[in-house]
Amino acid sequence: MSGAPTTDAGPRRPVLALVPMVFGHPVLAGLTLLSGLLAHGLGIAAAATTAWMVGEAVTGPGPTSLSTIFWMLVLLVVAAALARWWQMWVAHDLAYRLLATMRIRLFDGLERRAPGFLLGRRTGDLAGTVTADVETTEWFYAHTVIDYAVAALVAVGSTVVLAFFHPLPAVVVGVFLILLATVPVWLAGQADRQGRRLREELGVLGAEVVDGVQGMRELVTFGRGADYARRLRERTRTLQDRQLAYGRRSGIEQAVTDGLVSGGFTAVLVVTALLVAADDLSPATLPAVVILSVSAFGPVVDVTGTARALGQIRAASRRVFTVSRQRPAVSDAGTRAPEEPLTAHVKFEDVRFSYTPDAAPALDGATFEVRPGETVALVGHSGAGKSTCANLLLRFWDTQGGAVTIGGRDLRSLPQRHIRDLVTIVPQDVYLFNRSVKENIRLGRPDATDREVAEAAERARVAEFVGGLPDGYDTVCGERGAQLSGGQRQRVAIARALLRDRPILILDEAVSNLDAENEEALRAAVRTARQGRTTLLIAHRLSTIRSADRIVVLDKGRVAEQGTHDELVAANGAYARLLARQVGVTDENDASPRRS
Numbered sequence: 001m002s003g004a005p006t007t008d009a010g011p012r013r014p015v016l017a018l019v020p021m022v023f024g025h026p027v028l029a030g031l032t033l034l035s036g037l038l039a040h041g042l043g044i045a046a047a048a049t050t051a052w053m054v055g056e057a058v059t060g061p062g063p064t065s066l067s068t069i070f071w072m073l074v075l076l077v078v079a080a081a082l083a084r085w086w087q088m089w090v091a092h093d094l095a096y097r098l099l100a101t102m103r104i105r106l107f108d109g110l111e112r113r114a115p116g117f118l119l120g121r122r123t124g125d126l127a128g129t130v131t132a133d134v135e136t137t138e139w140f141y142a143h144t145v146i147d148y149a150v151a152a153l154v155a156v157g158s159t160v161v162l163a164f165f166h167p168l169p170a171v172v173v174g175v176f177l178i179l180l181a182t183v184p185v186w187l188a189g190q191a192d193r194q195g196r197r198l199r200e201e202l203g204v205l206g207a208e209v210v211d212g213v214q215g216m217r218e219l220v221t222f223g224r225g226a227d228y229a230r231r232l233r234e235r236t237r238t239l240q241d242r243q244l245a246y247g248r249r250s251g252i253e254q255a256v257t258d259g260l261v262s263g264g265f266t267a268v269l270v271v272t273a274l275l276v277a278a279d280d281l282s283p284a285t286l287p288a289v290v291i292l293s294v295s296a297f298g299p300v301v302d303v304t305g306t307a308r309a310l311g312q313i314r315a316a317s318r319r320v321f322t323v324s325r326q327r328p329a330v331s332d333a334g335t336r337a338p339e340e341p342l343t344a345h346v347k348f349e350d351v352r353f354s355y356t357p358d359a360a361p362a363l364d365g366a367t368f369e370v371r372p373g374e375t376v377a378l379v380g381h382s383g384a385g386k387s388t389c390a391n392l393l394l395r396f397w398d399t400q401g402g403a404v405t406i407g408g409r410d411l412r413s414l415p416q417r418h419i420r421d422l423v424t425i426v427p428q429d430v431y432l433f434n435r436s437v438k439e440n441i442r443l444g445r446p447d448a449t450d451r452e453v454a455e456a457a458e459r460a461r462v463a464e465f466v467g468g469l470p471d472g473y474d475t476v477c478g479e480r481g482a483q484l485s486g487g488q489r490q491r492v493a494i495a496r497a498l499l500r501d502r503p504i505l506i507l508d509e510a511v512s513n514l515d516a517e518n519e520e521a522l523r524a525a526v527r528t529a530r531q532g533r534t535t536l537l538i539a540h541r542l543s544t545i546r547s548a549d550r551i552v553v554l555d556k557g558r559v560a561e562q563g564t565h566d567e568l569v570a571a572n573g574a575y576a577r578l579l580a581r582q583v584g585v586t587d588e589n590d591a592s593p594r595r596s
């Protein structure tokens, strides 16, 4: 499969796509339907009993008979209330189970496309999809899908019974029911558009808030707090406008619904009264006709409230499905794990790769190798393709031309899981979770013992600074590891990699300047991590570059030069120029090429 990322716009009928998930829980779905029918049926029975009691009271039977009816009525009312409670219980049980499934599918979708898709979407927007959009679909599962079935069954049932008294009131009720059912369809296009714009704006607002909170230090440092607040106010106003537009349309739907219900009810009463006047219907049937009409309209009125939310449900579910149905960036189809362990020999052979079909190639025929146990430093200007090499070696994407191989096997023929067993990375922008130092290290191997974690920490020189932390290894690192310095975060990442203990290591060196002590500790940790491993080092500091066995200079996705530091300096080509321009800036401890 092509390495270029593809995005899926989500299903064309997202609400219908929500329905099959209900069938995954047939018992709960059946109970929700049953409890809904019971709640409405008992409600109708209570109303009919009331009518009967009124009739008995008017015709004046003995108090004994009335008290029997009264106790029957009490029983029915209590049973109807219990049935309604049971319906709410099972409907929400079903809904929350489905929401949990949906969230898991969302994470699966994100994982399939990581990191390509994540890079194209804002964190706050994605978080909004996982939380608010999924939550919106709760309306559908708890208050819509099965309620619609109940409403249809009760409405049709009541109308059929009504027809036994006289077909004309039944026809009137039927016509108004059909009109009511079509109300959400009249403005469906507008509801869809407005729902989409509303959910999108909610996503953007969420993304802006997360952006602002994460970048608060920069906003304060550069005195841009007021600008940010203004931006948030503008976005909030846009959201408000969209909510108002949505509310206006939904208000129209509500008014039309109310009008149809009142109109339908009045029409039935008028028709029934005319039939009674014309002696076509007995006056004694009047209460029954009224109750059956109320029963037919009641559940339909109940669901019209959620029908007005369909615009938002459609938009939210489309956003959810867009993520959960992501096709994987790379496919494991046709791959096979090797029978013998592979040699940790990495080769890039004429590799061509673009992130998107219309983008310039990030790698354009790159060829180099990292022999077993060797350390190769990848150097080059920003955008030369260094991180892309790391992405391809981890098989986050597949090459579009040429091949990346480990031990002679094309990575496209290896399952991703197998590649993760061979290769590990210490990234430049280390992500630490808001958990303890110990837990962050243990991410490298969750089943590692405390002793193994401590050993890895020792070798990665984490132990040196952990003593100074308030709770030692149990100190919580803060969000994104905010409690630690950049160098300390990298050392934790190296400890993770050491614990993971894979034969191939990608080390993406941090560009930021560290103090001398941190720098030395990090350098020592890197030296330890490289021992006995095939290492691809994305290097920025002259000291690190010089420590490599060989250096590969990338320029615009091609290998411009390769050799040892001394060979390349002597050649006075791309490497020498690069050092003169770039490395001298980032490396304050080392000499420029002229001094080397």
Ligand SMILES: Nc1ncnc2c1ncn2[C@@H]1O[C@H](COP(=O)(O)OP(=O)(O)OP(=O)(O)O)[C@@H](O)[C@H]1O
Pocket: 116, 119, 355, 356, 359, 361, 362, 380, 381, 382, 383, 384, 385, 386, 387, 388, 389
């Ligand atoms: N996820 C991505 N989606 C689209 N284009 C990308 C992506 N990542 C990198 N690129 C593009 O690919 C090219 C190579 O980028 P790459 O990150 O490999 O360079 P680099 O040498 O690692 O740069 P730096 O030293 O600044 O990290 C650049 O033009 C970059 O804009």
